[in-house]
Structures are given as structure tokens and as C-alpha cells.
Amino acid sequence: MRNLSARIITTTAASLMVFTVPASQAQSSAYPNKPIRIIVAYAAGQGTDVATRLLGEQISKELGQPVVVENKAGAGGILGTELAAQAAGDGYTLTMGTNATHALNEFLYAKMPYDPVKDFEPIAMVGTFPMVLAVGTATPYRTVGDVLEAVKRKPGSADIAMPSTSARLVVEFLKERSGVPLFGIPYKGSGSAMTDVLGGQLSLTIDTPLALRPHLASGKLRALGVTSGTVSSLVPGVKPVAEQGHPGFEFVAWNALYAPKGTPAEITRMLNATVNKVLAKPELRQRLLDLGFDPAGGSAAYLGVFARKERERWAPIIKSAGIRAD
Structure with missing residues (x-):
């Protein structure tokens, strides 16, 4: 009788182990059920x-x-x-x-x-997605180097619209890498920044490919560089900043x-x-x-x-x- 009781206790304990230990696994295996x-x-x-x-x-x-x-x-x-x-x-x-x-x-x-x-x-x-440096087509700038050289000669000659924290980080990173005293002006969003760049109040903006796409397509803005390490399919044909004299420059x-x-x-x-x-x-x-x-x-x-x-x-x-x- 004692042997039978022992077998029952052992079997019961084993059954409890089977059903209680893997409960979380059973729940996960049924995922998702809602x-x-x-x-x-x-x-x-x-x-x-x-x-x-x-x-x-x-x-x-x-x-x-x-x-x-x-x-x-x-x-x-x-x-x-x-x-x-x-x-x-x-x-x-x-x-x-x-x-x-x-x-x-x-x-x-x-x-x-x-x-x-x-x-x-x-x-x-x-x-x-990378950020894109773009200028109004009325400006003489064709490359990132053109902008940096202009600012070296005359600080404040190419101020930058910064519609986001990401844009500000790009400006700070470029300042650090180039040693050029770039000056950025913060905006609350792309709309107001774009208005001032298109209107000629500022030379340059840094924004997303999506925000810039219609203005690049219409010819109102010209892209100078992308912040990805390599060419981006989001902005075809535009050279990375890294390939314009700043190896290792990358922000995505x-x-x-x-x-x-x-x-x-x-x-x-x-x-x-x-x-x-x-x-x-x-x-x-x-x-x-x-x-x-x-x-x-x-x-x-x-x-x-x-x-x-x-x-x-x-x-x-x-x-x-x-x-x-x-």
C-alpha cells in the first residue's frame, strides 16, 4: 500500500510539473491569440x-x-x-x-x-533615412564644399534652417568635422523652414528626403549632399557628405x-x-x-x-x- 501511495504521489507530482512549469511556454506558443x-x-x-x-x-x-x-x-x-x-x-x-x-x-x-x-x-x-542638405537654386552653391568655403570667407553668409533635432545634430557634426563656424537657425517644423529657404531668407536647409522631395522635383531646391555613408536610393544621384571630403561622416x-x-x-x-x-x-x-x-x-x-x-x-x-x- 505504501508503494502504491508513493507511486501515486510521484505520478501526481510529475503531472503537476508538466502542467505548471511550462505554463509561460504554453502561453507563448499560443501567441498571438488576440x-x-x-x-x-x-x-x-x-x-x-x-x-x-x-x-x-x-x-x-x-x-x-x-x-x-x-x-x-x-x-x-x-x-x-x-x-x-x-x-x-x-x-x-x-x-x-x-x-x-x-x-x-x-x-x-x-x-x-x-x-x-x-x-x-x-x-x-x-x-x-538620411538627412539631405539642400539650397535654393538661386544660390551659387553646388557642393557641400562650396558652402563651407563661403562661410570660411564670410561667416554668416550661408546660415542653415534646422527644422528638427536631427538637423541640428547634422550641423553640429559638420562643424566638428570641418572646423567651419556654421550657424543654424532652429525652426519648429519643415513648413516654416522651407518657406524661408524658398523665399531666399536663408541659403540652406537640412531636412528629410520626403519633406524635400517635391521641391527638389520642381527645381526650386538643389540637393548638395546626403548624410548617409553611401548613396541613398531615396535621393538618387546625390553624393554623400562623406564623399565630399569628410570620410566617416554619417547620420541616419x-x-x-x-x-x-x-x-x-x-x-x-x-x-x-x-x-x-x-x-x-x-x-x-x-x-x-x-x-x-x-x-x-x-x-x-x-x-x-x-x-x-x-x-x-x-x-x-x-x-x-x-x-x-x-
């Missing part, structure tokens, strides 16, 4: 929002569950990203991070309510998918595989290119290393220039 939310920390209609919605449509088709995009704009992307950081790490809340939310903001703001490394699991890089803005910390590895692996699969689709790639994004992809580990290097690279430039966003 809608997935992607928080976008920017306003609806902006490039990051539209790209996220395109990606979400494709992820939904692959995983068989609705993907809902939720906009939580404010404080340079901090509000929405904080909300994502506080969400459960179960794979049902994700966020579309950017170079601002996951690399730059911690150096631009005095207080940060989230940690871009400790509070998130990287999933995959989604897209990148980026979007990447993240999950809250603690999201099971099997879920992040599934999401990474899904993102890479949909980014390989020609129709989605073309739509992202039309939006001004170079489709990316790659492993979660690559994204983690890339973002870390971005923080290491831009932190000293932001600090030395005294750039603050608050």
Missing part, C-alpha cells in the same frame, strides 16, 4: 505613423490577428514610449521606436521616465520595433522573423521607399548593438554643443 497594439509616440499622419500602419497591416496578415496602431504623441516621443515601457511584457503591446526615443532623448532631456535599454526588448530595425534617422522588457524570447523571435518576412515583400518595400524610408530588417541583436553605438556616438556631440530639448 489583437496586438503598436504604440506610436508621434501624431497620426506623420511618417513614423504611416510606416507603422503599413507594417502593421502586413504583420496582421502573417499572424492572423488584428494589429492596432495607437498614437500617443508628446514631449518628443517620450509620452508614448513611457506608456509602452509600462505595458506588460506579453507581446501584445509593442512600440515603434526612433533614433530620438531610443538613442537621443536621454541626452536631450534632463529627466527621462524610461530607460531605452533596461525597459525594452529590441525586435527589428524597420527603416532608415531610423525606426525600429521594440517590446517591453520581459517579453518572452520566443515571442520576440517570432516577431523578428515576421518583420523580416514582410519587409522582404516588394510591394511593402516600394511603399516604404515612397514614404521616404529605406527598408531595413535584421536581427534583434543587430538592433541592440546599433542603438548602443548610436547613443555612444551622439552623446558627446549633444553635450559639447549644449543641445537641450526641455
Whole structure:
């Protein structure tokens, strides 16, 4: 009888182990079984929002569950990203991070309510885009070197419209590399900056390929250089700044998918595989290119290393220039 009782206890314990130990794995293997939310920390209609919605449509088709995009704009992307950081790490809340939310903001703001490394699991890089240096066609400048030489001869002769923090970082980086006293004037957005450059009040602007595209196509602006390390398909035929006497000069803005910390590895692996699969689709790639994004992809580990290097690279430039966003 004692042997029988022992066998029953042993069998029962084994059964409990089978059903209790792998519970989290069972939950993960059933993923997803309800809608997935992607928080976008920017306003609806902006490039990051539209790209996220395109990606979400494709992820939904692959995983068989609705993907809902939720906009939580404010404080340079901090509000929405904080909300994502506080969400459960179960794979049902994700966020579309950017170079601002996951690399730059911690150096631009005095207080940060989230940690871009400790509070998130990287999933995959989604897209990148360079900034473009462009001038009004009435100016004599044909290359980045022309602008630098003009400013050397006469400081203030080619002031630069800066409609974003990214544009300001490009100016500071170019000042550091060239030793030329460039002067940038901050704007709240592309619209007002473009008005002044097109009107001849300023010679130069630094903006995204999407914002500049119609003005370059109409011949009202002329692109002098792109900040990617190599030629970008988003601005065909325009030489990188790196190839105009400044080797190693590179700045790209980026979007990447993240999950809250603690999201099971099997879920992040599934999401990474899904993102890479949909980014390989020609129709989605073309739509992202039309939006001004170079489709990316790659492993979660690559994204983690890339973002870390971005923080290491831009932190000293932001600090030395005294750039603050608050």
C-alpha cells in the first residue's frame, strides 16, 4: 500500500510539473491569440505613423490577428514610449521606436521616465533615412564644399534652417568635422523652414528626403549632399557628405520595433522573423521607399548593438554643443 501511495504521489507530482512549469511556454506558443497594439509616440499622419500602419497591416496578415496602431504623441516621443515601457511584457503591446526615443532623448532631456535599454526588448530595425542638405537654386552653391568655403570667407553668409533635432545634430557634426563656424537657425517644423529657404531668407536647409522631395522635383531646391555613408536610393544621384571630403561622416534617422522588457524570447523571435518576412515583400518595400524610408530588417541583436553605438556616438556631440530639448 505504501508503494502504491508513493507511486501515486510521484505520478501526481510529475503531472503537476508538466502542467505548471511550462505554463509561460504554453502561453507563448499560443501567441498571438488576440489583437496586438503598436504604440506610436508621434501624431497620426506623420511618417513614423504611416510606416507603422503599413507594417502593421502586413504583420496582421502573417499572424492572423488584428494589429492596432495607437498614437500617443508628446514631449518628443517620450509620452508614448513611457506608456509602452509600462505595458506588460506579453507581446501584445509593442512600440515603434526612433533614433530620438531610443538613442537621443536621454541626452536631450534632463529627466527621462524610461530607460531605452533596461525597459525594452529590441525586435527589428524597420527603416532608415538620411538627412539631405539642400539650397535654393538661386544660390551659387553646388557642393557641400562650396558652402563651407563661403562661410570660411564670410561667416554668416550661408546660415542653415534646422527644422528638427536631427538637423541640428547634422550641423553640429559638420562643424566638428570641418572646423567651419556654421550657424543654424532652429525652426519648429519643415513648413516654416522651407518657406524661408524658398523665399531666399536663408541659403540652406537640412531636412528629410520626403519633406524635400517635391521641391527638389520642381527645381526650386538643389540637393548638395546626403548624410548617409553611401548613396541613398531615396535621393538618387546625390553624393554623400562623406564623399565630399569628410570620410566617416554619417547620420541616419531610423525606426525600429521594440517590446517591453520581459517579453518572452520566443515571442520576440517570432516577431523578428515576421518583420523580416514582410519587409522582404516588394510591394511593402516600394511603399516604404515612397514614404521616404529605406527598408531595413535584421536581427534583434543587430538592433541592440546599433542603438548602443548610436547613443555612444551622439552623446558627446549633444553635450559639447549644449543641445537641450526641455
